Amino acid sequence: MPMISLRIPQKGHSERLRMLAASRFKNPESESTNKHHRSDNTHHDMKHLETIALYMVTGAPGDVVASAFKKTESGLGIVLAKNDKASDKDKEYACCFLRYLENPSDEAFLGSLPLLTSHSLKNLQYHVNKVGDLTTMICKKLDAKIESYVESSSDHFLDEEEFPGHGQDLKKLWLRTGATRVSGVKQGLFKILDICRSKPELAQNSASHRVLQELILAASVFKDSSFSICLQSLTSEQRFHKSGPELFPKFWRNLDKLRQYLRIESLIQ
Numbered sequence: 225m226p227m228i229s230l231r232i233p234q235k236g237h238s239e240r241l242r243m244l245a246a247s248r249f250k251n252p253e254s255e256s257t258n259k260h261h262r263s264d265n266t267h268h269d270m271k272h273l274e275t276i277a278l279y280m281v282t283g284a285p286g287d288v289v290a291s292a293f294k295k296t297e298s299g300l301g302i303v304l305a306k307n308d309k310a311s312d313k314d315k316e317y318a319c320c321f322l323r324y325l326e327n328p329s330d331e332a333f334l335g336s337l338p339l340l341t342s343h344s345l346k347n348l349q350y351h352v353n354k355v356g357d358l359t360t361m362i363c364k365k366l367d368a369k370i371e372s373y374v375e376s377s378s379d380h381f382l383d384e385e386e387f388p389g390h391g392q393d394l395k396k397l398w399l400r401t402g403a404t405r406v407s408g409v410k411q412g413l414f415k416i417l418d419i420c421r422s423k424p425e426l427a428q429n430s431a432s433h434r435v436l437q438e439l440i441l442a443a444s445v446f447k448d449s450s451f452s453i454c455l456q457s458l459t460s461e462q463r464f465h466k467s468g469p470e471l472f473p474k475f476w477r478n479l480d481k482l483r484q485y486l487r488i489e490s491l492i493q
Contacts (some may be wrong), residue, residue, distance in 0.1 A: 340485065341426060349426050351481050352439060356423030366417060373408040373451050386450050387412070390486065394441040396482045413451060416442045428450040444483040
């Protein structure tokens with residue numbers, strides 16, 4: 225049986241948790257992370273903290289209720305911590321998450337979405353809306369960059385060179401749901417941006433889970449695309465006048481926040 229540890233944080237642990245909570249959902253390797261402020265131990269556990277927080281956060285800012293987990297001789301241990309005493313609901317979420325880790329579904333990513341939307345719907349909706357707003361704010365510049373980029377790119381959509389990793393998963397999802405086949409890198413990038421700025425209203429049902437899966441995959445595919453890599457290099461060197469130099473870094477950071485949900489899959493694997 226898994227071992228679950230419930231604790232009220234002491235001063236030192238609370239401070240470490242505060243720093244981790246401030247950067248939860250962020251990519252630990254991104255430029256904007258507070259990685260340099262964290263100890264080696266907390267940096268090592270960051271991936272696990274983010275994953276667990278997705279399941280057990282209540283929606284209140286900074287209210288992370290799981291700080292880390294590790295394997296012990298007694299089983300898999302989770303240390304729960306928050307500003308107040310850990311509640312029965314916190315323990316219930318921890319048990320639910322542990323059971324899921326021990327018995328993942330065959331489709332790990334898709335299978336995790338019902339649990340995510342039931343435990344973290346408010347935070348999911350916040351990040352979905354944030355990505356949608358930022359995509360809309362810079363869409364004209366993105367559209368122009370795509371137009372110029374595709375002149376020398378491949379004619380095949382979702383080929384491994386342009387769209388690595390989860391790009392094939394996104395293509396399979398579109399085909400499985402009967403979407404019109406998308407061909408060409410330009411059309412593919414435009415469709416992905418349309419998904420990113422769609423801001424769907426999430427709910428706890430299968431239709432919403434499919435929309436959320438598509439959005440998370442789209443954010444991941446776009447951030448990993450060859451176009452995005454070129455654009456990130458460009459935006460780090462240039463100042464975009466009307467859009468403001470801060471919008472593109474915010475856009476990249478918030479795509480990373482949606483991409484964190486795929487970490488559940490990598491952790492289970």
